[in-house]
Amino acid sequence: MASHRKPKQRSLTGTTARTAATLAMAGAASVTAFGETGHADPQLSPGEVKSQVDALYEQAEQATEQYNGAKEAADNARADVSKLQDEMARRTARLNRTRDQIGAIAAAQYRSGGIDPAMQLALDSTPDTYLERAALVDQVSGREAVILRTLGQQQREINTTHEAADAKLAALSDAQTKLAEHKRTIETKLHAAQALLDRLTATQRAAVDDSGTAGAGGTDGAGSTNSAHADRSTARVPIAPGEIHAPSARAARAVAFAYTALGLPYVWGATGPSSYDCSGLTQAAWKAAGVSLPRTTYTQINVGQRVSESQLQPGDLVFFYSGISHVGLYIGNGQMIHAPHPGAPIRIAPISQMPFSGASRPS
Template sequence: MASHRRPKQRSFTGSTARTAATVAIAGAASVSMFGESGQAEPRLTTGQAKAKVDSLYAEAEAATERYNGAKEKADTARTRIENLQDELARKTERLNATRDRLGSIATAQYRSGGIDPAVQLALDSNPEDYLARAEFVDQLSGRQSAALRTLASEQREIKQVRSEADDKLATLRGAQNELRTQKRTIKAKLQAAKEVLDRLSAAERAAVTAADGSTARAGRASGRTALSGDGPAAPSERAARAVSFAYSALGLPYVWGATGPSAYDCSGLTRAAWRAAGVSLPRTTYTQINAGTRISRSQLQPGDLVFFYSGVSHVGLYIGNGQMIHAPHPGSPVRIAPIDQMPFAGATRPV
């Protein structure tokens, strides 16, 4: 009869055990240092690191503008839902008052000898169904008929309000899902950029930061404004105010989704600047580019909005001499930079 015992496992002793342990440690180290593929991630040059970080920041900013759009949509839907709820409460109150009037008519008829079948039917059925039976309407007095028609109209209005509220609630939920998605995307891109920077030496990180463009200047402390005559003159008083506001924001931190007053993202800054000039701009880059007169690069004047990348995901405020003030990305505060720093996508002059 064949034996079913498991074969005895061979034990390692002496030099064999030490060799096995060494191989195991080396294997673990290779996974830790080289990843699953066993290949070390190549070290990036400063230029390569900057290109990678710039790409990640651009992707994060595109997601930020989608986040801003979804937030605006959610806020609008939420406000409309609140208004509809108030409207529904008022209409329901009026509906109940109309029902009370019909109830009073029925009570009076009962006391005088019985409820008119037409009134009874009106109270027991849907007013719209009842009104469809025209022969019964004729049996009611003018007061009764008016109350019933009011009741039917009020019910139709309530139905419409509830339908719109349901639609807005669906819009709100969709926008909230979009917010969550874009928030995850933004955080992932920024974390990836941080990991690239963390692999650089302090000197290399400083070089990448310096390559961001002009350093932020304390515009508020220096007193330089578009109204002081320092730089090209703005074409209008409003444009001058927008540029002045942008100068006053120099040095403030970039925070995605921020609209001021202590931090901004790119479209939040341009919107705030023109709001200070009495002009209301939409929230996102891809809507701001259509909020005014489109102009060519050769027509740029201080106060114009300049847009970048094929997806129109970044915006700055032009201040003349090929320069703009913009909120670049996390870690880089509001600053002055050349407009040829990024791929130019178009320009708009707010009106």
């Protein structure tokens, strides 16, 4: 009779045990890591949630600026491809007209007794074959030679344009791939932050909101909650450039524009007019002043004159975090107007709210 005893299970020892333990710990980490799944420890205090949410928003903003850079590269590559395609069409049209001329000459030669071999080559060969065998042109003289040499030059120009278009298409494809990667990163970080906030009670969420991490509230210069100030920080205040004590008329116009944007929502990747991300807001403000800024924080910091924190004046661009992932527009008295993150509208906030990394003064 066959045995039906349950097979003896082997115990995990040595390397096998260590591997199993490692996998178990990795699995546990993947479940609890807020950056990947968004699940918060139910015992986290509102302050701890704020710290983790702030970190996620910073990571999302870094990815947003990388997304903005990739989008700008994609837009530029797409425009270049379009121009090269138009140029290819024009060059091809000129090539076809030249071949028509050659056809007319060949027809005349045929009627008079025969077609010159170089003319026959130009009519019968592919463009690449013609270029390879175009030495026959040297055997032709007069008007025919001029036309045949023109054909060869036009074909070389088309080949060069085609190669340039292929390179730009490859650059466009690379930028589009990076766009998709950065978009996934942004959405993952923001989802994780929202999941953390959703684990809080209404009272805890209000405490986090009041600290300036989420919602429309604000803080005073000392970091304490002040509801009246919070209201003013997001209200659109009409202000004329002449009322702003800025180092230049352009800086005053940039600050005036930023005041009109107060209360508008933060949307990553947005450049206005109904929503902005941080660098989109500063770009739009200085555009209103007649100055063109690049799209990303890490390129905006290189515009104009670099200034220290002690030298700040209204209109200056103020940058934060070691990765230069956030920017605001300085308005004086230690305050800036900035687009914080999703869920928090454009507001006035102290520059001490985040780790300062540098400033520049466009002109």
